[in-house]
Amino acid sequence: VQRRVSLSPFCKCGHVSRQTSSKQDDNLCFYTLAPVLSCHANPKLSNFDFPFKVPQICRLILGAVMSEPKTPTPVPAGDTYKGWVFKWTNYIKGYQRRWFVLSNGLLSYYRTQAEMGHTCRGTINLATATITVDDACNFVISNGGAQTYHLKASCEVERQRWITALELAKAKAARMQAESGKTNKHKNTEVQSALRTLGSKVEDLSTCNDLISKHGSALQRSLSELDSLRLTGEAGDKIRQVTERATLFRITSNAMINACRDFLALAQAHSKRWQKALQAERDQRVRLEETLEQLAKQHNHLERAFRGAAQANATADNKSSAGPGKGEASDEDDDNEFFDAMEEAPEFITVPADPQFHKSESPSQELVPLKKRRTRIADKPNYSLNLWSIMKNCIGKELSKIPMPVNFNEPISMLQRLSEDLEYHELLDKASKCQSSLEQMCYVAAFSVSSYSTTVHRTGKPFNPLLGETYELDRRRESGYRSLCEQVSHHPPAAAHHAISDRGWTLRQEITVASKFRGKYLSIMPLGTIHAIFEKGNNHYTWKKVTTTVHNIIVGKLWIDQSGEIDVVNHTTGDRCHLKFAPYSYFSRDVARKVTGVVMDKDGKAHYVLSGTWDEKMEFSRVMQSSRGGENGTEGKQKTVYQTLKAREVWRRNPLPEGAESMYYFTDLALTLNEPEEGVAPTDSRRRPDQRLMEDGRWDEANSEKQRLEEKQRIARREREREAASQRTSSQSEDSAPHENYQALWFERCEDRITGEQVHIYKGGYWEAKDRGSFEGCPDIF
Template sequence: MSEPKTPTPTPAGDTYKGWVFKWTNYIKGYQRRWFVLSNGLLSYYRTQAEMGHTCRGTINLATATITVDDACNFVISNGGAQTYHLKASCEVERQRWITALELAKAKAARMQAESDDSGDDFSPSSPPAAPGQGGGGGGGAAQNSEVQSALRTLGSKVEDLSTCNDLISKHGSALQRSLSELDSLRLTGEAGDKIRQVTERATLFRITSNAMINACRDFLALAQAHSKRWQKALQAERDQRVRLEDTLEQLAKQHNHLERAFRGAAQANASPDSKGAAGPGKGEASDEDDDNEFFDAMEEAPEFITVPADPQFHKSVAVSVCVCVCVCVFQLNEEPLAMNQESPSQELLPLRKRRTRIPDKPNYSLNLWSIMKNCIGKELSKIPMPVNFNEPISMLQRLSEDLEYHELLDKAAKCHSSLEQMCYVAAFSVSSYSTTVHRTGKPFNPLLGETYELDRRRESGYRSLCEQVSHHPPAAAHHAISDRGWTLRQEITVASKFRGKYLSIMPLGTIHAIFEKSNNHYTWKKVTTTVHNIIVGKLWIDQSGEIDVVNHTTGDRCHLKFAPYSYFSRDVARKVTGVVMDKDGKAHYVLSGTWDEKMEFSRVMQSSRGGENGAEGKQKTVYQTLKAREVWRKNPQPDGAESMYFFTSLALTLNESEDGVAPTDSRRRPDQRLMEEGRWDEANAEKQRLEEKQRSARREREREAASQRSASQSDEAVDEDSLTDPYLKTAPHDNYQALWFERCEDRITGEQVHIYKGGYWENKERGSWDGCPDIF
């Protein structure tokens, strides 16, 4: 059975990849190999899965020769040391590879020549400019380097256009000759061969033309991006020049004023006898004022300047004036670190410096099996667990960690295309799992009524609020809103089962992302998290399952698949793949990557059914895509993360003490604070006290609910809601109501959820927390 053709991008990009048959030996003949052409290097692998760890061979095209044997065969040789005898699946595919190789060879040779030229031009006899020379200092050098880098990139794109133009001219001339021969040819047996030749060359010309168009598009996009940056930089330079001119003008006026004052003081000191004759009282007053005379600066001056009038301090006067003017210039040019659009009076307030470390995790030994052996099959939230298995963070704070990569939603809010916006939303849904790869500790179960606020409005434009709205089943409601045009809300109920060797954690609930500008409303659910080697071995975490991100406004959909880890699989570990489709089921983008490292997306140009069947007997779909673009990459871990529970930079700040938060905020939870400080024995005792206090409060609510029910209805009457409400089913005698969220039916999913009703941030501004319960 013939192998399916693997789609490859157009030759205009920097990377070209696909399946090619390579001659191995006389016994095995031609074998199918995966070839990748990138940055002037042609490498091959046995399978695509080997790309991450094993390369079978690489040849540099800068010094290689490319020859064509027949219709499908071609040879690449590098001076006799390396020679690849290759065969494409068809003539058109062979021509595509030849065009891509020629383009890559020309580019590699050009880059090598430029590198040699730059090395020859370097003269060690010319010393580097001294610091401060050259009119720009360090900032000017950085700006000049950035401009030079942009110019080199633009020059490279222009060279690509020139190379594509040469190829178009070459193949266009050959096509013209073939057409001329076809016109002069009689209807003989050669007509069919000539027509086929014309068809092949026309196809090749179309491919090269597409490459030319793509190179032009890249050049235009790059030019537009840098044009905006240069315009902003130019405007900033103009504004700075105007400010400097104004400051220098003020300096000249003050200098003139100071010179006149100094001359007057010098003349007064030069004639002491005449001053003394004026009378002793007047002379004494003059002596008192000699040391410090104050002169008012001009009205436009930034501040007043104190100047000593004694001639021996004349040089220091000039120095102090220059220092004061420099301070004024820096104050005028300095940009505030963060601006609050709604409160301009706070623009100049510095951002709060967040902590970058927490106390190291102490080394406590504990027999896990002695606690877990009787818990197999039980709900984890109902098992009394010591803090030894926890991390010093609550489930509400862990839920707020979903905003670690909020910039993906910021970019999505700016997208004009709903399909491209879907790529950013899908990448955001994957990014929330990157923080779990080493986080084997269990977060604290929140107390009923516990809240957590994450106010990053000045730094990142968003603020978030979580509240534990139910205890059985444990449910947390989360609401985040950003000044950059998006809202995120979710209500998550965590179901977990301990199976002996592993622990399964199933988050239940729907996540909603709403964008104001486009009015697009997205929903998705979380996948299952599995913690392996609970009893024996090193703990490790895996994510598995499928996610459907749905745009309820346009009908677009993205299907993401988290591949479970398998020892026998050749795929990359923690792999995630996805396809973005419109409401008609047509694929537009393909996503690929891993949930612990990065995600990329590629635009689909063409799709076709492959010849191989999948694991479930379904026919695979093969997508021909453009070059992949990186949409998300994991932030590096802070130094010493392994001794700080593998917290990210954001997680290290979540439990940092802050003034003005609600009394129910997780930062005020005593057992969690004690554990963070390394006092685990005290934390365990405090945890038991809080749990018992929570049980007492629950029993009190049940008694109040029972008395109200007996007063309003007879024992035989049954409330219709109690038969359909899952919360009332699990806790029929509990009349608890959340403080900041209200329960209603979601109009999109039809689920009973808790939605933020407002009031929290207003109460925080007033400092009024009268309605908050005493839970700690």
Template sequence: MGHTCRGTINLATANIAVEDSCNFVISNGGAQIYHLKASSEVERQRWITALELAKANAANMQDESGERDRKELQSTLRTLNSKVEDLSTCNDLIVKHGSALQRSLSELEGLRAGADMGEKIRQVTERATLFRITSNAMINACRDFLSLAQSHSKRWQKSLQSERDQRIRLEETLEQLAKQHNHLERAFRGATVLPSSFSNPSLDGPSGKGDASDEDDDNEFFDAMEDPAGFITYDDVSLASNAESPQPPELEPVRQRRTRIPDKPNYYLNLWSIMKNCIGKELSKIPMPVNFNEPLSMLQRLSEDLEYYELLDKAAKCHSSLEQMCYVAAFTVSSYSTTVHRTGKPFNPLLGETFELDRLRECGYRSLCEQVSHHPPAAAHHAFSEKGWTLRQEITLASKFRGKYLSIMPLGSIQCLFDKSNNHYSWKKVTTTVHNIIVGKLWIDQSGEIDVINHKTGDRCHLKFAPYSYFSRDVPRKVTGVVTDKEGKAHYVLSGTWDEKMEFSRIMQSSKGENGTEGKQRTVYQTLKAKEIWKKNPLPEGAENMYYFSSLALTLNEPEEGVAPTDSRRRPDQRLMEEGQWDEANAEKQRLEEKQRFARREREREAVKAVSLDEEGTHQDNYQPLWFKNTEDAVSGETLHVYKGGYWEAKEQGLWDMCPEIF
């Protein structure tokens, strides 16, 4: 350009995306983004067509090298993808305008000749014109797509044939080289017989080193082929017996996890005899037999939040923070899917109890939980993934028994951090309610609201978990959400249920609708077609006899070598319960709880007498967690226990001397 400008985007590699009927966006995948608005849908389509043609021409002007071919392929794929998006947008618009036209025609048929006839005919004419314009745009887009696909198809076929021919020539050359190498070795062995202990003294001197360097200078090195199947293995006996071929180290096979646990025994216990004196009390302070438990600890239940870790893997790849927010929000909803049939209470972890979930090889992440406080019970959780995200949370459970139902209120914060974008998200959990505690079949509901906040960009997703109502016409367990930017503009809507699946849709237009409940004005969003973002995994066969555990939950308490002595897998009462020995499990549970109370009294005796008394008139517990430290997060401003490191290093070395004896 012969004049200055604010910025440029290389059109050959530019991304062209449609926002709504008149707006579109051009970006380079980085900071340069142009938001453009046309006067109409047809004008917008003309601009996009012209830009795509210019983009194709720009790609054709690249160097005629392998690098150019790769860029041209990528550009063409992006162009085709953009065309598909245009076709999808046109399809949505045709459906919308067609429906409007159909309504107008129906209304016209029902009208008598009169004053309203002229107005209705005008509406039909306008909508028919919009439908015709959109249909023409659809036809033109289809023609462009077909032409582009046909022209590049011939070029790709020619390029593929050239690659095949080159590969055949390379294979023939390799075969000739192998034969020549074999022939030279046989000739050398025939001319000279060397003892096995022979060493050439000339090779130890400078001349030997120099010869080797000269020989290296004459060699030509090639990059390894990307497809290992492209290499040819020769079974020449003399070549194999004389030429050493380094063997790759054997990879340890991925561990096969268990798919079953012993079926739940059918033990009867009078619930009312235990619960009648507990109404209004804190659940964690009520001594409960294992009959109401499931054979997992709260630390293991917390680790189950990672069942749908793939959502965070996909979020880490997103270029748009608003789209990333959709995946993070779906991840927050997915953590409740395991609770729909899980009416058993998890074991309260002992103070200092830990649980590791090492899925680095299978899934790319590692997770560690530790019980950092006993009263109130609090667990800290830290997980990191090779895919570029870190999840950390501290959960304190507050629970009250209300007679007919039990309310569980998780307190504390959950945070997710992404390495590439430095986006920092935080949110809190909703209330869980267990119904029909005394009479009837137990069932679980989730209700409340969640605000997922991106502290870096100001983006926000407001999720609503609708409480179950017998009189509501909505689907049970319904969840809805809206993703907004820092200015409050809505970009995506999410909808679905917390026990089945979630979908998300891009918002094209919003408007104020009729007043809803409590006099609040509703907002109506016009969106593109919804896409599924998350779906619950099916339960394993026979899950109803195994506490309704998911496939992941079945593996959590599986014995594993090398874990810390404080790991939940080593907890004896939980292990006995899983094996069906509930009487023994109850006796062991009482022993462990008394041991924990004794350890607390010992810590209080060791505390300095100058320590102030807390509200209950007892000395404050001076317990310090082993793997986490209490700190204030500078970004969110919240105080929580954060992993301080050292656990996985201790596991590699097998050094657990620092661990307390809690079992």
């Protein structure tokens, strides 16, 4: 008797021959697999008869030969797979029969088939689920803990059919999920279709490979058991078990071979076509990039020309007005606001009218282009010097009192390093636009963190400024702000800084650096308060800097760490942000250089949570609900839990320029700080000769010049002390000791009305002197 049975998708021969034994035993039949195996070129097994009992052969080859009417089997219908499976419910009821439906990468179950129309008992997305096999009939599906199905099939073959269908559906769901997340789609539909087909074949290969591995392991275990048996009565059962597993293993291997052949054929057919299509796409992208670059240049040229004409017209109109008013300022503000409009899309766009409607009385006036800043300095020479030979006798001393050669410096002064705090001035620009003082606090706090990002690789020591040394940073045309620093004290070294922006904020600070060398590391403690004042809302913020530590002074590679706590306080509203810089710890599991903070109002209610690192980025999240922890016995206080919305990035570090490692790891801004510039004061750090020589790589000359300047400063200090002593003698006052009697030129000493500290505040006059081109009264320090 011959029966033809379809073995798809595992075998394409599609038939099995059935021969009844001579004993005519209804419970024992012989099924020869010769037609199946011979078509797959297996000469050893092509004419071998395998004895099986009828119930066993019914479950063989995924139910392909025969099926029992009493055992319901899964029913494939297109991409949908349905069938009865036993599901574990609880320890009282145990496994219960449920109707499972696999469709579109989702596995759902119901109590009965009738429930499919109205009540779903549960669903698992296979794209993120894991499928594991417990034993012959049991398997588990889990999506990571929230949902776990412990399932049991009626037989091993049925379980295998479900496993195969589930893994194929999972692979397809994962592919569809990955494709849906892509935003850039290919325009070539033919290539896209071929890629999907190949991807499907690759997933089929992966699935079949997993099946082969599972069946191969089971076969090896069975063979091992067979070898250990003696020729007893149970030998027949073991032989049949080995035969069943060998058959399943062989069918799966054939399926993998067929999938490999299909994959190879598709790859060969479409390889050349893909190469041509890819090259065409690359050529088109290059052409589009070139076109876009040309359009950008033309747009920039037209924009500059229009803005120049508009400025000329505005100047002509303002000449007829009563005096300088809001007209001049508005032109400048519009010029500055243009760059901010690129960051946040406005609700509407205003287009200027045609220039022909404006009266032009000075057509020859043109807009002066912005100065092109330099992008490179001379590479750092490779001079070796033993740091320990210099610092071994200086343990415990102030860093400012240690005679350090320029070999350990970087070619900028401390005043220029202080000006680098404005690297991310855009944060203050955005803060000045905030409607909420609490949101404004987030930007101010991020700004206080951003100033440390420039120090992560900067192990060089900046030059100690000479008394009376100044540094100006005029970025009014590019960024809308002006900055001035002056060294107002030498012992202790103190620098005053004042920056003002046309975009509504002012930044001022006086920093005194206290430093100690501890043998293995160097601690730098900035003392002083930083103030940020905003015109809008008149919000006044203050904070202090954290401690900077330079590690591996003696042995190893130098590295920088920032640690401590900062309290950013809004003295107008009472808002406060507490920031914590976690020190580096080898045993900590947290990310390195971590910074966390909480923004609270005057009542102590949390509104925002900040998190990030001081060398990379900061994010802030709106707090929706918080639960305060109380005393918990001997374990101390519990941590407060904040429920927040999705985090928003408030600041990210700019990438370093190319070749920064050979240029002292300077940022783009730092590379321009010591660039020569006309019109600066004679005391400006750009004019300092030893610093200029070092930047040019002439370190020996720089060291000699540094010694000359330091000796000149000592002579000037002794002269001031003599003058102070003579004044004290003439006034016949013995209550006060001799002092330097030095007064800063551009800053005046007074009491800060916010902190009560004695500080130096900018008194004005510098920028007016620069406009006149006359810096009278500047000391000769160089």
